[in-house]
Amino acid sequence: MKRADYNNGGFGIPDDYEKDFSSRLKARLVAEDELKDYPALRQLKGKHGMELPEGYFENTDGQLLLRIARPQNDIFRIPQDYFEKNRKKIKEMTLETDVDSAGSKKTARVIFLFRASGAAIAAMLLVVLSMWMYRTGDQGNADDCETLACLDASEVINSRALDQFTEEELLLLGAELYWADEDVYFYDETDDAGSALDKRL
Amino acid sequence: MEQIEDKTILDLYRAEETRDKALDLLISKYQKRLYWHVRKIVISHDDADDVLQNTFIRIWRGLENFREDSALFSWMYRIATNEALQFLRSREKRLTTSLDSVEQHLSRSLESDPYFKGDSIQLRLQQAILSLPEKQRLVFNMRYFDEMPYAEMAEILETSVGALKASYHIAAKKIEEMLVNAI
Numbered sequence: 235m236k237r238a239d240y241n242n243g244g245f246g247i248p249d250d251y252e253k254d255f256s257s258r259l260k261a262r263l264v265a266e267d268e269l270k271d272y273p274a275l276r277q278l279k280g281k282h283g284m285e286l287p288e289g290y291f292e293n294t295d296g297q298l299l300l301r302i303a304r305p306q307n308d309i310f311r312i313p314q315d316y317f318e319k320n321r322k323k324i325k326e327m328t329l330e331t332d333v334d335s336a337g338s339k340k341t342a343r344v345i346f347l348f349r350a351s352g353a354a355i356a357a358m359l360l361v362v363l364s365m366w367m368y369r370t371g372d373q374g375n376a377d378d379c380e381t382l383a384c385l386d387a388s389e390v391i392n393s394r395a396l397d398q399f400t401e402e403e404l405l406l407l408g409a410e411l412y413w414a415d416e417d418v419y420f421y422d423e424t425d426d427a428g429s430a431l432d433k434r435l
Numbered sequence: 436m437e438q439i440e441d442k443t444i445l446d447l448y449r450a451e452e453t454r455d456k457a458l459d460l461l462i463s464k465y466q467k468r469l470y471w472h473v474r475k476i477v478i479s480h481d482d483a484d485d486v487l488q489n490t491f492i493r494i495w496r497g498l499e500n501f502r503e504d505s506a507l508f509s510w511m512y513r514i515a516t517n518e519a520l521q522f523l524r525s526r527e528k529r530l531t532t533s534l535d536s537v538e539q540h541l542s543r544s545l546e547s548d549p550y551f552k553g554d555s556i557q558l559r560l561q562q563a564i565l566s567l568p569e570k571q572r573l574v575f576n577m578r579y580f581d582e583m584p585y586a587e588m589a590e591i592l593e594t595s596v597g598a599l600k601a602s603y604h605i606a607a608k609k610i611e612e613m614l615v616n617a618i
Binding site: 261262265268271272273274275278279280281282284285286287290291 | 470484556558560561579580
């Protein structure tokens, strides 16, 4: 309510303005008086430095209303007692045993998930075992080997029993060393196998 | 807009057909005051915006049970205060891996806040306020910035006037010392 009871050019003021004004002024004076011992705070009074995005309060009105306002009508409807009926239906569907129309009980069918995977694992083991046997089969005869081909050339040389070999065997050893050597070794075509072995030894 | 009395808003709320109008008036009348109250607690504008929305939702849902044994404004202020403090506590839980308290975190983030335009002294003032215990911080903000009468504060914070005065003076003394040392 406003009144314009004195010559004020038509401007009105709220009903309790005068009373409010004096009480607000007194409160302010008291608040300022409280800071008389704190000059730094007194100097900074009313300055908090915080700002707002432009037009924040104008936009907030609408946002708040949208978030808070209750919907005028329920757009989506559900049948009466839907949740109650649905609860019963779901409960029936998820029961461990079903009672059929004749009243006899059907036991739940148990599906072993590991049956199929067990067969796959067994097949895989079989393949791995076969491969292992195939790869290690030749090594099983190594002890029976009685020729130089079964021995590594370096093993033969390291045995320091060269004088026990025939010349032909020594030439074969030399040729093997030559071809196995990774170092650059220029083979002279004029050399025979014997001179190559001499160079190497 | 002419200031609508709380009683009018409550009357509009109680009538089903004018309820939405009541919400409109409630927001228009109180959003600024509540915003600034919340902003001084949570510091960041974005956080204040979230808290303000949650506050109004809570107010609106609780208005039915508002018994009018306190002023509507005090009741709303209390809800806003609780929402803001609750927000800070949930923020603190998320900062469990950090050694910082939520106040230290806020204090640092203030320096890069695009909506804080205070000078170095105002920044120091806010950081000093953030270093206060929770209750002293609330009391100081309500009294120093909002010049809220102690009687109203007592109703909102459910504390005696004497305790509030003591809290305010202790807080003011601490902050004054921090400001003087910083200059």
